[in-house]
Amino acid sequence: MSLFDVATPEGAEHVAWLDREADRLLDWALGSERSDGGFGWRADDGSLDPAKGRPLWIGCRMIHCLALGALRGRAGCAEAVDRGLEALRTTYRDEVHGGWFADADARGQGRKEAYGHAFVVLAASSALVAGRPGARELLDEALAVVLEHFWDDEMRMPYESYDVAWGDREEYRGGNASMHLVEVFLAASDATGDPQWRRRATDVCVRMMTAARESSWRIPEHFDTAWQPLPDYNLDQPRHPFRPYGATPGHAFEWARLLLALRAADPEAPAWLDDAAVGLVETARADAWDVERGGFVYTTDQDGVPVVRERFHWVACEAIGAAWALHRATGDPRWEQWYAEVWDFAVEHFADLAGGGGWRHEVSPANEPLALTWTGRPDVYHALQIALLPPLPLAPGLAVAVRDRVVG
Structure with a gap:
């Protein structure tokens, strides 16, 4: 099997299929644009659900995805990115206090979160690489907001959230926001050439992976202000979409890919992060994969016992990304075999190849469509990335890398 070698028939056929799937997903992303600015939440039938508003994180992920489409030369993507950037400069921006509202349909409400602001950085970084006008200015502004409000320079870790006026800083500290700041710091370093963003990413990775190593490679997700784990946090909300109780195997896969990307970008990053990536994936795979029916459970407790058994599309996507990254880093054929196995599951149960482009977001333990935690198909970010990687x-x-592949 040679799925990663485009010089082989298998690899060429696989990558050609992935390119077609990427275009299908970009069609879905283009259909998420709202006439009043930004991007909305698409239902299963493809319609925009006004009740779900225009969340900042969805809008920014769509800009990022469409910037990747623009880099591929996909018609309509560059113009959609430009309109998305304009929405960030106007509709989403808080002109009084700075930063961006969590939802363009709820200006002045909710909280300003590291999670959403991280994706402003990602959107602007990808748009800058794609050469879109105004992207550099927006990226500089977003990075300044992150450093001023969300970066704890003493702890070398992020703060979580504030009220709209940057008061009432939340005492909770989160692994999810930390992970996405690693992602966007690497993207910002690529886009600007500034290595300091990689240094900050390394600091976050070292602290989080130290906690994971001390927890048998099950990453603690929830922390107090001193970054001590809160093992019972949200015990009564096990299906929370962003802060579920327990360990989240999908994040283990996502962290593993980021660790290996960091090590490839910066050889001075600690070498033990390579072993951490393997430990995370092997543990999450053993804890979460259903050997009888396929699919990964959403969460486990800190002993690896499944808690929420529904399967989410993004978890399968990140498992595919982790398998790809481990094969790239090690050349071990077992990771390519596992990559193919998870792709088969994802195509059968999530990709909905006859459904117009959006992937189903959730299925039951029996792999039947479900909507307990996620409704609709608002997000193509995870699926598009694994189609391109x-x-x-x-x-x-x-x-x-997408830009270089096109021009190369």
Whole structure:
């Protein structure tokens, strides 16, 4: 099997299929644009659900995805990116206090979160690589907001959230926001050439992976202000979409890919992070994969016992990305075999190839469509990225690598 080698018939056929799937997903992303600015939440039938608003994180992920489409030369993507950037400069921006509202349909409400602001950085970074006008200015502004409000320079870790006026800083500290800041710091370093963003990413990775190593490679997700784990956090909300109780195997896969990307981009990053990536994936795979029916459970407790058994599309996507990254880093054929196995599951149960482009977001333990935690199909970010990754190197990051593949 040679799925990662485009010089082989198997690899060429696989990458050609992935390119077609990427175009299908970009069609879905283009259909998410709202006439009043930004991007909305698409239902299963493809319609925009006004009740779900225009969340900042969805809008920014769509800009990122469409910037990747623009880099591929996909018609309509560059113009959609430009309109998305304009929405970030106007509709989403808080002109009084700075930063961006969590939802363009709820201006002045909710909280300003590291999670959403991280994706402003990602959107602007990818748009800058794609050469879109105004992207550099927006990226500089977003990075300044992150450093001023969300970066704890003493702890070398992020703060979580504030009220709209940057008061009432939340005492909770989160692994999810930390992971996405690693992602966007790497993207910002690629886009600007500034290595300090990689240094900050390394600091976050070291602290989080130290906690994971001390927890048998099950990453603690929830922390107090001193970054001590809160093992019972949200015990009564096990299906929370962003802060579920327990360990989240999908994040283990996502962290593993980021660790290996960091190591490839910056050889001075600690070498033990390579072993951490393997430990995370092997543990999450053993804890979460259903050997009888396929699919990964959403969460486990800190002993690896499944808690929420529904399967989410993004978890399968990140498992595919982790398998790709481990094969890139090690050449071990078992990771390519596992990559193929998870792709088969994802195509059968999530990709909905006859459904117009959006992937189903959730299925039951019996792999039947479900909507307990996620409704609709608002997000193509995870699926598009794994459709683009296989022929690419671990570093540079996705936007630069896509650009280089096209011009190369």
